[in-house]
Amino acid sequence: MALTGSLDIGRLELRPNSVERSFNREPFGFDHNLSQLDMFELGSLASLADKQYGPGHESDFFLASSATAPDERFRAVKSVNLSLTDAFCSLNKHSIRILLKRPEDHDPRFRKLRDDLMEQILDRSPELRNDRILRLESAIFITSAATLTPFHFDPSAVFFCQIMGKKTYHLYSPTTLTEPELEQFYFRGMVDIAQVELTKRDPKEEHVFQLSAGTGLHQPQNAPHWVETQGDISVSYSFFFETLTARKTNRIRGFNHYLRMAGAQPQPPGLQPGIDALKAEAMNVWIPCRKTLSYVRSATMGRS
Numbered sequence: 001m002a003l004t005g006s007l008d009i010g011r012l013e014l015r016p017n018s019v020e021r022s023f024n025r026e027p028f029g030f031d032h033n034l035s036q037l038d039m040f041e042l043g044s045l046a047s048l049a050d051k052q053y054g055p056g057h058e059s060d061f062f063l064a065s066s067a068t069a070p071d072e073r074f075r076a077v078k079s080v081n082l083s084l085t086d087a088f089c090s091l092n093k094h095s096i097r098i099l100l101k102r103p104e105d106h107d108p109r110f111r112k113l114r115d116d117l118m119e120q121i122l123d124r125s126p127e128l129r130n131d132r133i134l135r136l137e138s139a140i141f142i143t144s145a146a147t148l149t150p151f152h153f154d155p156s157a158v159f160f161c162q163i164m165g166k167k168t169y170h171l172y173s174p175t176t177l178t179e180p181e182l183e184q185f186y187f188r189g190m191v192d193i194a195q196v197e198l199t200k201r202d203p204k205e206e207h208v209f210q211l212s213a214g215t216g217l218h219q220p221q222n223a224p225h226w227v228e229t230q231g232d233i234s235v236s237y238s239f240f241f242e243t244l245t246a247r248k249t250n251r252i253r254g255f256n257h258y259l260r261m262a263g264a265q266p267q268p269p270g271l272q273p274g275i276d277a278l279k280a281e282a283m284n285v286w287i288p289c290r291k292t293l294s295y296v297r298s299a300t301m302g303r304s
């Protein structure tokens with residue numbers, strides 16, 4: 001698909017009605033021009049990491065080696081004992097996955113890119129324009145050849161763009177997860193990734209995307225996935241967000257977790273709008289209390 005426009009502007013080439021029809025329901029592919037932007041050259045990314053992700057910014061990046069199997073636990077994956085600068089220099093020598101979080105906080109070009117791309121999604125979706133966008137962030141992934149990210153799901157709607165190298169992306173529809181699986185994650189009010197068991201999924205529900213430079217995919221919120229980098233260094237970029245509607249649904253599931261622990265069989269979100277609103281409101285109060293209690297307990301026990 002031919003892409004036009006100035007080379008310093010990130011553009012998504014979305015197929016007609018793909019966002020309107022499938023956003024946050026089913027995965028779909030698209031094309032983009034991000035591979036043509038200088039800011040994604042490996043040297044530019046190494047320089048960004050060197051200058052902007054130094055001492056004091058340790059929580060803004062993540063280093064890991066490859067998993068050995070798609071169903072390996074995240075915590076079991078070997079850590080990488082290198083500085084970020086050394087990790088960049090070792091991509092060809094070792095098995096390394098680098099995640100640069102929120103580049104928009106470190107370089108205005110990435111802020112503009114994130115906002116431009118989000119605008120293009122909003123242009124396609126009356127549903128999203130009528131919602132509120134919360135926690136809009138982006139991330140850059142730089143990985144060695146032949147690395148593997150284990151099976152998990154993310155609490156955000158994701159647009160994932162392959163910039164360099166090739167990835168095989170194994171993605172399932174959100175409906176492959178059960179309500180109890182979702183509830184046990186959302187009751188904590190966290191925004192981190194969540195692991196679930198790959199063996200419980202129906203292989204017929206797997207979408208396999210062969211991504212190369214200039215291609216991308218939409219990953220609905222709660223769509224579990226695992227990812228393989230093929231035979232060369234890979235660079236990918238994603239931007240992701242939560243809507244106000246999705247956050248309410250998360251909170252309803254959080255409330256349902258407590259009901260289920262008490263022996264009830266709660267109705268999933270969407271079937272009882274009035275009761276759903278009460279559940280979400282209750283969790284709006286409970287989640288900050290729970291976080292405060294956890295902090296106080298840690299501080300009292302000397303672990304804060």
Ligand SMILES: [Fe+2]
Binds near residue numbers: 152153193225
């Ligand atoms: Fe993910």
